[in-house]
Amino acid sequence: MASSEADSRLSKVVAPALEKIVKNASWRKHSKLAHECKSVLERLTSPNKQQQSSSAADADPEASIPGPLHDGGTTEYSLAESESILSPLINACGTGFLKIVDPAIDCVQKLIAHGYLRGEADPTGATEGKLLARLIESVCKCYDIGDDAIELSVLKALLSAVTSISLRIHGDCLLQIVRTCYDIYLGSKNVVNQTTAKASLIQMLVIVFRRMEADSSTVPIQPIVVAELMEPVERSDADGSMTMFVQGFITKIMQDFDGVLNAGAPSKITLGGHDGAFETTTVETTNPADLLDSTDKDMLDAKYWEISMYKTALEGRKGELADGEVERDDDLEIQIGNKLRRDAFLVFRALCKLSMKTPPKEASADPQLMRGKIVALELLKILLENAGAVFRTSDRFLGAIKQYLCLSLLKNSASSLMIVFQLSCSIFVSLVSRFRAGLKAEIGVFFPMIVLRVLENVAQPNFQQKMIVLRFIEKLCVDSQILVDIFINYDCDVNSSNIFERMVNGLLKTAQGVPPGTATSLMPPQEVTLKLEAMKCLVAVLKSMGDWVNKQLRIPDPSSARKFDVVENSPESESLSMVNGNGEEPAEGSDSQSEASTEASDVSSIEQRRAYKLELQEGISLFNRKPKKGIEFLINANKVGDSPEEIAVFLKNASGLNKTLIGDYLGEREDLPLKVMHAYVNSFEFQGMEFDEAIRAFLQGFRLPGEAQKIDRIMEKFAERYCKCNPKVFISADTAYVLAYSVILLNTDAHNPMVKNKMSADDFIRNNRGIDDGKDLPEEYLRSLYARISKNEIKMNVVILRFMVEVCWAPMLAAFSVPLDQSDDEVVIGLCLEGFRCAIHVTAVMSMKTHRDAFVTSLAKFTSLHSPADIKQKNVEAIKALVAIADEDGNYLQEAWEHILTCVSRFEHLHLLGEGAPPDATFFAFPQNESEKSKPAKSNVLPVLKKKGPGRMQYAAAAVLRGSYDSAGIGGNASGGVTSDQMNSLVSNLNMLEQVGSSEMNRIFTRSQKLNSEAIIDFVKALCKVSMEELRSASDPRVFSLTKIVEIAHYNMNRIRLVWSSIWHVLSDFFVTIGCSENLSISIFAMDSLRQLSMKFLEREELANYNFQNEFMKPFVIVMRKSSAVEIRELIVRCVSQMVLSRVNNVKSGWKSMFMVFTTAAYDDHKNIVLLAFEIMEKIIRDYFPYITETETTTFTDCVNCLIAFTNSRFNKDISLNAIAFLRFCATKLAGGDLASSSRNNEKEPLSRLSPSSPHHAGKDGKENHLYFWFPLLAGLSELSFDPRPEIRKSALQVLFDTLRNHGHLFSLPLWERVFESVLFPIFDYVRHAIDPTGGDSPGQGIDGDTGELDQDAWLYETCTLALQLVVDLFVKFYSTVNPLLRKVLKLLVSFIRRPHQSLAGIGIAAFVRLMSNAGDLFSDDKWLEVVLSLREAANATLPDFSFLVSGEPAVHSYKHAGLTEQSNVENGESADVHERLMTRLYAAISDAKCRAAVQLLLIQAVMEVYNMYRPQLSAKNTLVLYDALHDVASHAHKINTDSQLRSRLQEFSSITQMQDPPLLRLENESFQICLTFLQNLILDRPPSYDESEVESCMVSLCHEVLQFYIITSHGSGRPPPSASSSPNEPQPRSLIIPLGSGKRRELASRAPLVVATLQAICSLGETSFERNLTGFFPLLWSLISCEHGSNEVQVALSDMLSSWVGPVLLRSC
Helix, strand or coil, X not given: CCCHHHHHHHHHHHHHHHHHHHHHCCCCCCHHHHHHHHHHHHHHHCHHXXXXXXXXXXXXXXXXXXXXXXXXXXXXXXXXXXXXHHHHHHHHHCCCCHHHHHHHHHHHHHHHHCCCECEXXXXXXXXXXXXXXXXXXXXXXXXXXXXXXXXXXXXXXXHHHHHCCCEEECHHHHHHHHHHHHHHHHHCCCHHHHHHHHXXXXXXXXXXXXXXXXXXXXXXXXXXXXXXXXXXXXXXXXXXXXXXXXXXXXXXXXXXXXXXXCCCCCCCCCCCCCCCCCCCCCCCCCCHHHCCCCCCCCCCCHHHHHHHHHHHHHHCCCCCCCCCCCCCCCHHHCCCCCHHHHHHHHHHHHHHHHHCCCCCHHHCCCCCCCHHHHHHHXXXXXXXXXXXXXXXXCHHHHHHHHHHHHHHHXXXXXXXCHHHHHHHHHHHHHHHHHXXXXXXXXXHHHHHHHHHHHHCCCXXXXXXXXXXXXXXXXXXXXXXXXXXXXXXXXHCCCCCCCHHHHHHHHHHHHHHCCCCCCXXXXXXXXXXXXXXXXXXXXXXXXXXXXXXXXXXXXXXCCCHHHHHHHHHHCHHHHCCCHHHCCCCCCCCCCCCCCHHHHHHHHCCCHHHHHHHHHHHHHHHHXXXXXXXXHHHHHHHCCCCCCCHHHHHHHXXXXXXXXXXXXXXXXXXXXXXXXXXXXHHHHCCCCCCCCHHHHHHHHCCXXXXXXXXXXXXXXXXXXXXXXXXXXXXXXXXXXXXXXXXXXXXXXXXXXXXXXXXXCCCHHHHHHHCCCCECCECCCHHHHHHHHHHHHHCCCCCCCHHHHHHHHHHHHHHHXXXXXXXXXXXXXXXXXXHHHHXXXXXXXXXXXXXXXXXXXXXXXXXXXXXXXXXXXXXXXXXXXXXXXXXXHHHCHHHCHHHHHHHHHHHHHHHHHHHHHHCCCCCHHHHCCCCCHHHHCCCCCCCCCHHHHCCCHHHHHHHHHHCCCXXXXXXXXXXXXXXXXXXXXXXXXXXXXXXXXXXXXHHHHHHHHHHHHCCHHHHHHHHHHHHHXXXXXXXXXXXXXXXXXXXXXXXXXXXXXXXXXXXXHHHHHHHHHHHHHHCCCCHHHHHHHHHHHHHHHHHHCCCCXXXXXXXXXXXXXXXXXXXXXXXXXXXXXXXXXXXXXXXXXXXXXXXXXXXXHHHHHHHHHCCCCHHHHHHHHHHHHHHXXXXXXXXXXXXXXXXXXXXXXXXXXXCCCCCXXXXXXXXXXXXXXXXXXXXXXXXXXXCCCCCCCHXXXXXXXXXXXXXXXXXXXXXXXXXXXXXXXXXXXXXXXXXXXXXXXXXXXXXXXXXXXXXXXXXXXHHHHHHHHHHHHHHCCCCCCCCCCCCCCCCCHHHHHHHCCCHHHHHHHHHHHHHHHHHHCHHHHHHHHHHHHHHHHHHHCCCCHHHHHHHHXXXXXXXXXXXXXXXXXXXXXXXXXXXXXXXXXXXXXXXXXXXXXXXXXXXXXXXXXXXXXXXXXXXXXXXXXHHHHHHHHHHHHHHHHHHHHHHHHHHHHHHXXXXXXXXXXXXXXXXXXXXXXXXHHHHHCCHHHXXXXXXXXXHHCCCCCCCHHHHHHHHHHHHHHHHHHHHHCCCCCCHHHHHHHHHHHHHHHHXXXXXXXXXXXXXXXXXXXXXXXXCCCCCCCCCCHHHHHHHHHHHHHHHHHHHHHHCCCHXXXXXXXXXXXXXXXXXXXXXXXXXXXXXXHHHHHHHHHHHHHHHHC
């Protein structure tokens, strides 16, 4: 029951209206109505009546049911009371009487606005719903009165009803309201009312669809902006009063509802394309992967759908709206539980049906009669452009679009009325932009029908239709994803038409115009307009493709800072449509919208929106410079909320932000950025996503910062979020954290071209072992992850764009090239150049080399810089475009940089020409001959150039000649006279080039420091190539690009070393090539440029273990070695010298190249270069030696090698001697450990490289780490022992052995081994080279040339003698360390003894004796064994060989018959030559035998000398080895001495041999004598290992042998001696005694002492041994007795023996 207080509130609304109704009612016609009104008034004003009514209500329970009417407080009216109060109002509305209807409608509106009516108006529902439905229906019917004021009242009440929160309007009631407003718009004669009705309809749609999206009836709704709804016809009121009225009408109604708007909040809803009017409160983005899903189960086959669509259109639909009423025959089919969605569906369907209404035929061309269709299409356009997530994704709404909207499009797209066709196109734009994910088949039908059909009609198009279609295409291109999706889903689908390709080709044909000779319906101005619009569309297509690839590859837009200016100055900026009112995104409907664009709707006027955008743009620009300040600015300007969540949404969705700086901001550790980062990560939903897909999605919005700590914070939060969204994937977030890093590293490894050795799947698995809380992740999971990342880089797949470019690049090139060539129109030229820029951007970013180069070369040709006489303004614009491309797309141009830099070079050439500067060629020209110098110069030169001197004349004339683009010079090779007109034209054109300042060209080089690591290398390669072409020009060499190389090297000095190494690799090859140029001036310029660069490089500090300084010095080395120009080589030495003297602290690894330069100079043929280089070397050694090994100790070796090179100088002996002295200095430094103390990386070089030290020497004096540096130094000195200059030889040997003597105590055994093997032994290789390595004795081998050679090099033997003695002394000095090397030293000495040269052998024997005498006391028994074995080897190797005399040697035969054939030999020259050669061989063989005999005599004397010195230390075993050696010598000598044939031969050659007979008697006797001495001493000394029986056996055998030889000799040749085995009693053959000759007597006399000694030795055996061996000796003794020619000494000794020893034995035996 209502209280009196409530009655008073309600009565204030109801009572005045009822009183007006009673007052204006006719007493006859409206008496019942008046009575009802009075009754209600009486109840409302009389308390008694209320009490009675209350009692009646208590008696009737049904009367207590709550009704729809209440007072806005806690009390309510019953249904009966509500009906009684509302019934008069309903009846009043039905009277049709203006004065009665007006207060009734006004009362209803106020009841709604004050919230006194509640409940749902439903004609099929309960009593309450029916009552409210009757009320709304009665208001709707009031429109029939036709009064303007009533129309406004009806609109006000209906809009209030739809807006109301308490009164809910759904279903048919809502449709009735919509239809009423629609009818008012169509039927009203008042323009204001029409506009109000249209605005009310739109506001209702906003409310219905906003509530549907939010799924709430209480969602805040803002009023629309009426100004943007006005059609041009409705804007006839210049003062805007109508607009203000309608805006006030709408706003007043909206503000009348409590809770609908926040008090004082500015209006926020505009119907812009991105204002979010129908969006939910959460900004919604669409996953690009879901935009076009061709597998949707509801998707129909395109062709089948088209057929069914036409069939449906022919049959018509029963559900269309008929005139005057709303039919509900389809409502039974709609089973939508959610009433808000059902309302939106019904309204949408109703609008579709209204748009399909077929007007009378006579009205089809009358826009006024088509207003109903038009407004329905406009409303549909607004709905679609502002569709929210539910509308776009719901199957129900997609089905409605397919069933109703597509049918509407089918009917209206063929309309001849342009406004209908335009609206149809706009609706189709929205479908493509926002609904294409679910409408693949439908779009595939309508695109050809609406767009391509018109576009491809070139000759006979409807001009207005084609303009609409072209603008439609331009709008499509704003959203870069649309074209890509179209291409993927149609051009890449075998069952679909090639929509993208047909569109591009249609644009091309339109841009090219009507083919000549073809009839056309277009007027010339119309054709020009279409061509221009088509060109704009082509440019827009390329821009769209470029924007898409920029987004996918995160390429910042270089023109982002200029975007606002472009929008501001564009023609469209003054006539923005309703959907683009905010000006932020000129898109018809993009799925991605920013918080910024949502907030942009806070303003209500264009001026405010412009100011808003400027401020927002300023904030974004500030963020892109300093992120923290940018965020602070945007918060203070109320463009972004101050909560972390709002900032995160802004960073995630706002356009124009630099993604690298977003990453940097998110990685900060301050409180606010950290919270923003957490909110940013938390905004992602990773449920059900694979790990790599989650990372892909996560990294789309920003680029990971470079700082490791920032990456760590971001990835840590990402891992936490992923695990929270997918709790069962990993055990902990640590696993996801580590795996995230691994995935990012793998992605970089797999897709970075600079990584050569790619990570394998096994490597990836190995790197992730145990990361899952100590356990391994499943191998299958990791392999799958590896495969996906390796196959698909973590970025959007941009490969599809390649195919799009393949389709459109050729048409685009033709479309831009032809007009650019033929037209001079500024607009056309501007569009063509814009198209070139976009095409080059796309093809360059996609690395499509062929396509990119096609566009770049075409644009370069259009600059006309190769033909300056033809330059026009458009060519200047082409130059500017080329500069802009270099600035914006430099990172992707790769090889195309060459074309751009070529144009820059040509521009600079012309610029200098215009200034009158002399050409570079005047400095680099080759000297001319006198005839050329005398030729007169032409006079037709530029006036401005005449002042600059005659050197410009011929050059200026050549410049005006027209060349080709590919010609090397500006003017090509053309020749001929130059007219004054051509000169004037050239002057004009050069002035025109001043529009492009040199500073803009130079910016290309200064901005090279902004290029990425790959691009800078491409840039340098291209610049070097252009410079090479400049310098190679025979007629006009230039150095412009060469100077720029030095500049860009300076600009890029701070790049990382890895990049610099790649850059320098290119520059190094370039400078080497130019440095070796035939043009000396150019080479000098190049080397000076290289010097400038090197000086800059040397300003940088180089750390240890780096090699960069050495790398950039290498070109000096290579040019030094290759250049044939003395001037260049001298310049290089001076350049390097300057660098050393001025930057010695920073040379570091560059010392290696420095020394290479000086080493090369040391071998130079020009004395000045050698002297200059050594002067610098001297200063380096004296003053800067510590710097040499500061960074890398290996440079010491290079220094030593350089000094060694100078020791070989043939110009100045003092240089060589000083170099040797410096080597001594280096050795002192090395021994003193200065390398170790000055080097910071002495642990870097492993000793095992050259001299692995033994453990007990490893730490000796702390210097072992550097001992391997001795080898270059010592080996160099060793090589100098062969120098032909005695002073050098002597000095080198002295330094070498002084160094070894003074510092050898530092050497380990391995080091000494290397010293002996590599340093000392090679000294003697020269005099040992002819020895047969097998040890064989080939008499003729190596002898022919050796004799003369050895004679020629006799001066060497002094050096060898000294060196060999020094080696022996060195070995003795360090014997304790080097004793294991004894065998090698002995081998060296034996090799000398074996030489077929008596002097060399004598040197070896002397050195052997020297070694034994100095070191013998140190030898162990094993060492002595090595000694005696080597002596035996030497003895066996030097046995004389006379076998050639008895072997039938041709030389011998030739000599014997020389006398007989002398005459014939003279006559036969050839035979004489043969004879001479044979005799030479004979002489050589005899000399060799005599030499060996002499050497053996020396050798056995040396053996005896050594034996006598160390007899006590020799064991029996070692002594017996010596015995065997000498016994072999003696036996061999005896064999020769007893060879009668040989002796006779020797007698024949006595004139040559000059040897006694027998030849080796002395050698035989002395050898046997020493053998006898050895055995006697063994018996006497009994040394260790003495074996009496063995020695006795040797003694007996030796005595037998000696006695036997003597007996044979004494018997002579006439009678054989008695057999040793024969008995003395045997009868011997008798023979005559032949007297001996003097020679024989001398021989026996020589042998006698040996026989005497032998007999004495037999006697010394001892009694037992003598008696035991007497049986064997007795026959020999008997033979001695019977010797006819025996020596008296022998006879005396034999007598003593028989009497003293044999007699007693015989007596005892008898």
